[in-house]
Amino acid sequence: MSTMTTAPAPQLRQSLTNGRLPKWAPVAVTVLSIALGCGIGAAAGLKSHLQWGLISALLFVAVSYAVAAKVEGRRQAKDRFATSLVWVAFILAVVPLAALTFYTVQQGIAAINGNFLTHSMKGVVASTTPDGGIYHAIIGTLQQVLLATLIAAPIGLLTAVYLVEYGRGRLAKAVTFFVDVMTGIPSVVAGLFILSLWNIVLGFGYSGFSGSLALAILMMPVVVRSTEEMLKLVPNELREASYALGVPKWKTILRIVLPTAVGGITTGVMLAVARITGETAPVMMLVFGSDVINNDPFNNPQQSLPLYIWQQYSMVNNDFGYQRAWGAALVLIAFVMALNLVARGIARWRSPKSGH
């Protein structure tokens, strides 16, 4: 045995300690690369601050790697390299979002006032005065989205339950396939479909409901997909535990499976709602747009926020129109954001608890 140990050990580092960059190093590298990036940008006479930023980002990745390689060794350097790439990617993703929100608030806040939120465009000459508001568009959007949700959410939910709990064989595969296909339907095609079926073949006029039908088509596959994923997450053990108590399958689904997944399902539905709230094309074709308040979504044209924004921007097409468009855009974003917050709240509130 002792002869074995005399063989030379492979070239492994013996010491357990190693050079470590101090904790403030990443911050220092960030500051340094931003300073360098701006310096290079200014020196090269680049006008766009975006270019300055990109140079800084590249420098940040390179400097992190170089510094870590020098002090900490190659493995740590790779780690730092990957970490800095993740950070850069994160910032690249967040910057447009933050910029968009900031810009919309900056442009739109001036338009928001009591009058704007509580009045329609009835009797307003849009291109010559700053008057008028979005009340009719808010009413329209709320009603259309609510109707679309009432149609799409139950159908989508039941489809998902079928696919996860019952679906076997050909039919389930076909349903899954068509749901996938539906996910890819462009909104303008959904609008055209309803326009030809509902408005032309069946002869109904423009209405909020007509738009809701198209929105429901867009919403359904999203609801099916998200609900399906949530139901799959419910452990099979819970279903078995319920069966073993002599509970029938339908009751197991209704009382055990769905309540366990309700947080995720609600989030999914809310996100689908948020998605259709901003749809413009089908609304343009089917709801048509209106300057006056129409509280009846089943008869006559209505207005909706996205359509209002488009009309103010492209048809009024001057500063008054732009101002109203930005205001409406801000309200639309706030609405979608509020929906997301509600969805998160519900998900947290309803999620299975393990606390004491």
Place this chain on the structure above:
Amino acid sequence: MAKRIDVSGLSAYYGTTKAIEDISMTVEPRSVTAFIGPSGCGKSTFLRTLNRMHEVIPGARVEGKVMLDDENLYGSGVDPVAVRRAVGMVFQRPNPFPTMSIYDNVVAGLRLAGVKKKSVLDGVVEKSLKGANLWNEVKDRLSKPGAGLSGGQQQRLCIARAIAVEPQVLLMDEPCSALDPISTLAIEDLIGELKSQYTIVIVTHNMQQAARVSDRTAFFNLAGVGQPGRLIELDDTQRIFSNPSVQATEDYISGRFG
């Protein structure tokens, strides 16, 4: 309340794979029968055929007869839901319903069967939790989530949930394999108490446990990988562990294989 189980010529399949073959045995009422054997020999599969949980898995099917006293569980017109009400089950991993409180977990079976009266449910909760030796630990926090209990408590909660519907037979699929020795002891004591009222069948990998809790022991084995599992022998636990009639049983128990 307790009933005798009489199995004859039972085979179970997963799709085209035969998992267990031609099993016949009698499980006596008001006793504990333990199933032992190496992994994959079909103990759990066999257990699940006793309350028709086997067929919950897509493609699974069963051939043969399981008599509960004088009713064939696999006879035509038998409702699997009714079977499972009569033959309860406790699983390997504690699985309380995560959305429900301790109270709701215990009465889940009854409530989902349509029992609504609060006084009845209150009584059942106390009786079942006392039956599962959990009452003293949780009586002050019945409205707290069941998932907040420790592993051993959760498993006793699952046992309480299973006995709350007053089954005739209680099947336990390795109920202690996820638990520490103290919780295991609690559950073994509980099994000893429950057997005065129920027919209990327990699958275990722990031979000492089988020796401690069971009156009769069944040894399962399989001839080789891919072969279906078979019942090798069933006898009084005392005899199985001291003087088994089949060599393979002795080899398994003494640790020579498996």
